[in-house]
Amino acid sequence: MSAYGHQMEREFSAQILLSRGGTGTEMGSRYVSESGFYMTSFAATIFIAGLVTIGVLLVTSVVSLAVMLQSCENKSKGVVATIDKANDNHHYCEILALHGKLNGLKPDNVPPLCRNLAVQYIETGGYTRDLDFVMRMIENFFDTVSPSKNRTDAVLIDIDNILVSAPSVRRIVELYTKLHSKGWVLILLSRKHEKQRHVTTKHLNSIGFNGWSSLIMRSDLEMEMETREYFCRRRTEMKEQGNKIMSVISSQMDALMRLSLQIRLFKLPNPLYYNFENNYESRIHGLVQIEH
Numbered sequence: 001m002s003a004y005g006h007q008m009e010r011e012f013s014a015q016i017l018l019s020r021g022g023t024g025t026e027m028g029s030r031y032v033s034e035s036g037f038y039m040t041s042f043a044a045t046i047f048i049a050g051l052v053t054i055g056v057l058l059v060t061s062v063v064s065l066a067v068m069l070q071s072c073e074n075k076s077k078g079v080v081a082t083i084d085k086a087n088d089n090h091h092y093c094e095i096l097a098l099h100g101k102l103n104g105l106k107p108d109n110v111p112p113l114c115r116n117l118a119v120q121y122i123e124t125g126g127y128t129r130d131l132d133f134v135m136r137m138i139e140n141f142f143d144t145v146s147p148s149k150n151r152t153d154a155v156l157i158d159i160d161n162i163l164v165s166a167p168s169v170r171r172i173v174e175l176y177t178k179l180h181s182k183g184w185v186l187i188l189l190s191r192k193h194e195k196q197r198h199v200t201t202k203h204l205n206s207i208g209f210n211g212w213s214s215l216i217m218r219s220d221l222e223m224e225m226e227t228r229e230y231f232c233r234r235r236t237e238m239k240e241q242g243n244k245i246m247s248v249i250s251s252q253m254d255a256l257m258r259l260s261l262q263i264r265l266f267k268l269p270n271p272l273y274y275n276f277e278n279n280y281e282s283r284i285h286g287l288v289q290i291e292h
Contacts (some may be wrong), residue, residue: 105214128167130269135171138249138266139178145246147183154185154213154243156235157199158250160192161270163207168251168268173208175249185243186212189234189255191227193218227254235259 093114121127147153157176162168180186188209190200194217201215222230231254239243245263250256251270259265 019281059201090117091115127269131167131171134266134268135175138175138247141183141264142179142184143268147185147246148244151183152242152244153246154187154189154238155179156189156245156248156255157237158248158252158255159188159190159204161251162249162268163203176209180211184246187238187243188212188215189231190215190217191230193220193223227252227255231255232258263287 029161096111096114157172162172175187188204192200197215197217200217204210204215206214216234218225218230222233225233235245245259247264247266248256248259249266250266253267256265256267
């Protein structure tokens with residue numbers, strides 16, 4: 001082939017290559033323009049369903065949280081209401097007990113609500129705490145005073161109800177022994193009839209009471225008197241006999257009334273103040289014994 005023929009062949013081949021290159025470039029361009037995020041209809045359906053599911057879960061969580069918060073709020077309100085009611089009941093029974101002590105409230109006038117609170121008073125340790133506090137007050141007072149040498153300074157102890165429970169017996173006996181050793185004239189006063197003197201004396205000796213100056217009990221005539229009048233009459237007799245009452249210790253208000261301001265008075269806590277039914281009183285005794 002001549003040189004001219006070879007040249008023509010090369011030009012023809014170059015045109016063919018250029019033509020094919022252009023086609024490839026066009027296809028490549030088409031490929032680039034169509035490339036990117038591509039999703040089939042099935043995948044799109046799944047994606048949308050997932051979004052809906054997530055949205056439902058979020059809404060459900062929000063609703064559940066709102067319900068839980070509302071429930072907690074309701075419970076909190078219920079607890080607060082219960083506490084308020086308990087406080088109201090406690091204040092009611094305190095007022096009732098105070099007026100009962102002042103006016104001699106009879107057992108039939110005491111509502112069951114207050115009887116239940118009296119049991120709780122012991123079960124929760126309230127009685128023991130109050131007793132310890134008052135006993136410390138008494139001990140602190142007698143640590144600052146001393147009886148006169150002529151042995152006329154007396155301490156009047158109302159033994160009714162303070163010697164029926166384990167904690168009060170223990171603390172009163174300790175106090176009694178301490179006062180006796182310091183030289184105080186100790187006068188024991190009871191609301192019981194004189195006929196019970198032997199039994200009462202035996203009981204006092206068995207728990208550690210010894211060496212008292214006198215044990216005052218009611219006569220037949222005094223059994224018809226109100227307790228306050230009985231105590232007032234007996235205190236007058238003590239004064240006439242030369243005794244100077246320096247302090248009175250009792251768990252009941254009637255023994256602490258109509259007294260000179262110069263006499264130091266100590267009121268011991270007394271959950272047994274009201275003489276309830278036998279089964280209730282037995283339960284109280286049992287609780288006090290168990291507690292100690």
